Amino acid sequence: MKRSELxxxxxxxxxxxxxxxxxxxxxxxxSTARGSNPPFVPAESNSTPPMPVPAPLQSTxxxxxxxxxxxxxxxxxxxMVGTFYRSPSPESxxxxxxxxxxxxxxxxxxxEAMKIMNEIQAEAKGTIVEILVENGQPVEYGQRxxxxxxx
Amino acid sequence: MIQKILIANRxxxxxxxxxxxxxxxxxxxxxxSEADVQSLHVQLADEAICVGGPKSVDSYLRADRIISAAxxxxxxxxxxxxxxxxxxxxxxxxxxxxxxxxxxxxxxxIKLMGDKSVARETVRKAHVATVPGSDGPVxxxxxxxxxxxxxxxxxxxxxxxxxxxxxxxxxHNDVSFAKEFHVARNEAEKAFGDGRVYLEKYIERxxxxxxxxxxxxxxxxxxLGERDCSVQRRHQKLIEEAPSPFLTPDLRKKMGKAAVRAxxxxxxxxxxxxxxxxxPKGNFYFIEMNTRIQVEHPxxxxxxxxxxxxxxxxIANGEKLEFDQSDITFEKHAIECRINAEDPARNFAPSxxxxxxxxxxxxxxxxxDSHIYSGYTIPPxxxxxxxxxxxxxxxxxxxxxxxxxxxxxxxIRGIKTTIPLHKAIMADPLFxxxxxxxxxxxxxxxxxxxxxxx
Numbered sequence: 001m002k003r004s005e006l007x008x009x010x011x012x013x014x015x016x017x018x019x020x021x022x023x024x025x026x027x028x029x030x031s032t033a034r035g036s037n038p039p040f041v042p043a044e045s046n047s048t049p050p051m052p053v054p055a056p057l058q059s060t061x062x063x064x065x066x067x068x069x070x071x072x073x074x075x076x077x078x079x080m081v082g083t084f085y086r087s088p089s090p091e092s093x094x095x096x097x098x099x100x101x102x103x104x105x106x107x108x109x110x111x112e113a114m115k116i117m118n119e120i121q122a123e124a125k126g127t128i129v130e131i132l133v134e135n136g137q138p139v140e141y142g143q144r145x146x147x148x149x150x151x
Numbered sequence: 152m153i154q155k156i157l158i159a160n161r162x163x164x165x166x167x168x169x170x171x172x173x174x175x176x177x178x179x180x181x182x183x184s185e186a187d188v189q190s191l192h193v194q195l196a197d198e199a200i201c202v203g204g205p206k207s208v209d210s211y212l213r214a215d216r217i218i219s220a221a222x223x224x225x226x227x228x229x230x231x232x233x234x235x236x237x238x239x240x241x242x243x244x245x246x247x248x249x250x251x252x253x254x255x256x257x258x259x260x261i262k263l264m265g266d267k268s269v270a271r272e273t274v275r276k277a278h279v280a281t282v283p284g285s286d287g288p289v290x291x292x293x294x295x296x297x298x299x300x301x302x303x304x305x306x307x308x309x310x311x312x313x314x315x316x317x318x319x320x321x322x323h324n325d326v327s328f329a330k331e332f333h334v335a336r337n338e339a340e341k342a343f344g345d346g347r348v349y350l351e352k353y354i355e356r357x358x359x360x361x362x363x364x365x366x367x368x369x370x371x372x373x374x375l376g377e378r379d380c381s382v383q384r385r386h387q388k389l390i391e392e393a394p395s396p397f398l399t400p401d402l403r404k405k406m407g408k409a410a411v412r413a414x415x416x417x418x419x420x421x422x423x424x425x426x427x428x429x430x431p432k433g434n435f436y437f438i439e440m441n442t443r444i445q446v447e448h449p450x451x452x453x454x455x456x457x458x459x460x461x462x463x464x465x466i467a468n469g470e471k472l473e474f475d476q477s478d479i480t481f482e483k484h485a486i487e488c489r490i491n492a493e494d495p496a497r498n499f500a501p502s503x504x505x506x507x508x509x510x511x512x513x514x515x516x517x518x519x520d521s522h523i524y525s526g527y528t529i530p531p532x533x534x535x536x537x538x539x540x541x542x543x544x545x546x547x548x549x550x551x552x553x554x555x556x557x558x559x560x561x562x563i564r565g566i567k568t569t570i571p572l573h574k575a576i577m578a579d580p581l582f583x584x585x586x587x588x589x590x591x592x593x594x595x596x597x598x599x600x601x602x603x604x605x
Contacts, residue, residue, distance in 0.1 A: 081202055081219040113219040114249075138223035140201040141216060142185060 073129075076102070076122045076146040078139045082113035086135045100128045102148060109145060126150040153177060153227045153252060153468050158192065159217050160232030163538055164446075165192035166522045168230050171460040180224045182217055184210030186530040191522045198224055205532045211235045214242045221251050228252035228467055230460075234534075237443040238265055238314075254467040256366075256442050260417045264440040268311045268349045270417075274437050277416040279409045282428065282436040284351035292332055298350055299328050305353040308332055310339035310346075314439055316386025318342055321353050354436070356588040357428040359383065360395050361441075362410035363451045364423045365462055367472040372414050374407045374425075375455050376481050378447055382576065384499070384592045389569070390576065391447035392486040393454045396547060396585025397429065406435050411476075413437060421466050422448075422459055431588075446489065446539070449520055453485035453543040484550040485543035488558065488577075490521070491535040494567035495604040503531040507565035512557035516543050516550070529566065537568070547585065551577055571604040 078084070086094035086109060096108050106122045126148030133145055155178040158168045165181065169192050172179045181196035186205035193199045200220040203210030210216075214236055221229055229251055231237035243258035255261070264270045268288050271281045283302050288311050289295040299306045299322065308331055310318030320335040322328035332348070340346035363375040379395035380388045394403070410425040417423075417440065424441040448459045457474075466472070493499040509525040521538025523529070529537060542557055544550040555577040561570050576582050579595065 081200060081216045081223065083223055114215065114222065138200075140220070141203045141210075142201050 072150050074124050074126055074148050074150055075132075075144040076108055076120075076124050076148065078111060078141060078143045078145055079120065079123075080111055080113050080118065081140055082111040082118070082138070084133050084135070084137050084139045084145065085110040085112065085117075086131075088119075096128055096146070098128055098131065102126055102128060102146075111139065120145075122146075122148075124148055153464060155180060155224070155226045155228075156254070156464070157182060157217070157221045157224065157226040157229045157251075158196065158232065159211070159229050160235055160237075161187055161190060161192070161211060161533065163520050163522045163536070164232040164444075165190070166195070167520055168192075168232065168460055169195050171458065171464065175461060175464060177464070180220070180226055182211075182220050184532070186532050189527065191524060191527075200224065205530065207235065207533065214239070214245060218245055218249055218251070221246075222249070226251065228254050228464075230254040230463070231443065233443050233445055238441075240265060252467050254421065254463050255444075256420050256423060257418070260419050261442045263417050264442050265314075266311055267309060267314055267439055268347070270440055271349075271437070273416050274413040274440075277412040279413045279416075279437050280435065282351040282354060282438060285349045288347040288349050292329060295332055295350065296325060296328055300325070302350060302352045304328075305355070307351050307353040308335040308348050309351060310335065310343055310348055312343035312345035312347070313339065315441075316383070318348075319386070351438075354428050354430050356590045357381075357430055358395065358397050358588050359388075359426065360398065360406070360429050360435070361424045361426040362407060363448070363459070364410060364414045364419065364425060365457075365459070365466070365472060366414055366419045366421060366423070367466050368420050368469055369471050371472050371475075372411050372419065373472065373474070373476045373479065374410045375451050375457060375459075375479055377403065377406065378450050380447065381587045381589050382582070382592055383589055384596075388447065389489055389592065390486065390573070391450050392484070392547075392550070393450045394481055394484065399433075402429075402433055402435070409435070409437070413440060417442075422463050446536070447487055449518060449539060449541045450485045450487045453518065453541060454481050454483055455479055456482065483543045483545055484547040485541060486547075486550045486554050487539050487541045488554060488573040489536055489569075490538045490540060490561075490563075490573070491569045492529050492537050492566050493535050493569055495569050495572040496567075496601040499569075500567075501531070501535050502567035503529045503535075504566045505529075506563060508562055509564070510560070510562040511538075512540070512560035514557070516553050517557045518542070523563075537563075537566075540573075548583075551583060575599060575603050 102122045103125055104123055107119050108122045109120050111118050111120055128146050129149045130147035133139055156172055157180045158165045169179050179196040181193045181199040182202045183193045184203055184205050202216040202220055203213050229246055236242040238261055240258045240262040243253045243261055246253040275281055285298045305321055305323045308320045318339050320331040322331040335348050336346045358381045360377050360379050362377050366372040377395050378391045378393045380391045382390035413425050422444050424445050426438050427435045428438055429435045452459055492502045494502050505528045506523055511519045518541040523537050542550050542554040544553050558570055558574040
């Protein structure tokens with residue numbers, strides 16, 4: 001898959017908004033509106049209405065079989081489906097590396113989805129102790145990307 | 152040549168599609184939500200990609216993530232199943248523009264038939280009778296009342312963007328009409344984002360009889376007979392059978408031809424269903440077209456011997472239909488009971504939970520389409536249908552007796568199900584006589600004590 005040349009670019013569909021522009025240092029800046037209004041027709045004809053949620057369900061980690069949570073360890077997880085890249089462009093250095101200290105709004109990687117390069121924020125705090133996916137690897141929603149040690 | 156299919160659905164239909172693909176040597180990619188990690192079809196598919204959180208709006212309705220998954224996994228086609236995005240014209244269009252084959256009709260057919268008022272107009276031009284009603288959506292209450300009076304009460308107020316039994320209110324006179332008209336519009340706006348409504352005469356005690364359509368991309372459109380789906384609760388089907396105990400061969404021929412004309416008017420391709428209401432005198436009226444494979448498709452499969460899901464894939468491949476209308480015969484009688492995780496003794500309260508002992512029935516003439524298994528936890532985020540029991544026999548009597556026998560053997564412990572309800576219906580003299588109309592279920596429930604269902 002090729003990287004695209006991005007300038008000012010805006011895409012808006014139901015529930016999925018993207019604005020991309022080149023920043024001062026030539027890097028594309030992408031902001032996505034996630035978790036906004038439901039995208040498409042919610043109607044499910046020919047079926048009974050959804051059942052009420054009885055109690056908070058234990059959320060399972062997606063994809064990989066559920067593993068026991070280690071104390072003091074957290075993960076950066078993929079918020080979308082696409083291809084994972086370590087750096088903003090093939091020639092640049094990776095956003096982060098082993099030992100990098102991460103904050104919630106740290107940019108950690110790119111996930112390319114449908115020809116759009118999305119900059120991904122960590123939404124987690126800690127020091128990277130393991131990088132769990134390879135450059136150019138397809139990733140799914142919820143997939144663990146980076147292992148962080150907290151504190 | 153389609154070699155890999157993404158299944159954009161879950162539960163029993165996703166499993167159904169995986170099975171058809173495996174038999175055809177086609178690779179499968181299951182997309183799923185975090186709540187469906189343990190789902191059977193996810194385990195059986197060749198590949199699986201998680202597309203979001205448990206709620207449908209965060210996963211199965213996320214067209215962007217589904218198409219993204221299709222691209223990274225390099226699929227040739229997407230099968231949308233039923234519900235979810237299957238009748239979303241925009242999604243079909245996106246697939247078309249991404250060069251991914253949408254296994255279903257063209258997006259323009261979905262759009263045409265998705266507007267229930269436009270659908271009526273379209274089939275009327277093809278000389279298919281529709282329920283007497285308004286010529287399109289009605290705006291003002293004053294105009295609406297006039298039309299209601301000319302149609303004759305009772306009338307039913309339907310959402311243009313509705314369908315599948317949703318977004319409908321009934322009015323019996325001028326006074327109730329005023330109220331129901333406004334309620335209907337508000338509900339439609341809230342549920343579908345489109346508050347437009349149209350009017351139809353409310354036909355009392357009709358039978359709901361639908362015809363299965365198959366159309367290839369070379370212009371051939373045929374029907375595979377009817378299904379009688381009159382046993383419904385709150386407009387949701389519970390039992391479907393083929394052939395209909397009400398239709399004569401003459402009426403079947405007339406309705407079949409009308410169904411084909413309706414599908415041709417929509418320039419239809421792939422599998423679809425034309426729904427009719429039939430009054431006690433045998434007058435039939437088009438109500439809507441479902442532009443997808445339906446829940447009750449196995450009933451037609453057993454009666455005609457044709458695998459509808461495989462036919463969908465063949466058609467999507469650009470192949471010509473191998474058979475003509477004259478080749479379609481109806482050999483047996485088949486009946487399907489939709490098994491829901493609900494407690495019929497407590498007003499159908501939903502019963503999610505973990506399935507303990509699971510023993511499905513078997514033997515001659517018994518088919519189970521279900522994704523559940525011992526130890527499976529039914530997630531509470533989706534509809535409550537956990538499986539379908541389809542029984543067939545050489546006569547209707549045999550099919551019903553077989554269904555009764557199979558339901559008696561069917562063990563699902565740990566959750567409540569509607570199995571006892573179906574058993575009671577199979578033994579009910581009115582149903583056995585083939586007299587059920589859409590008024591049947593409500594009437595049956597009033598004369599049956601809930602204890603019968605426990």
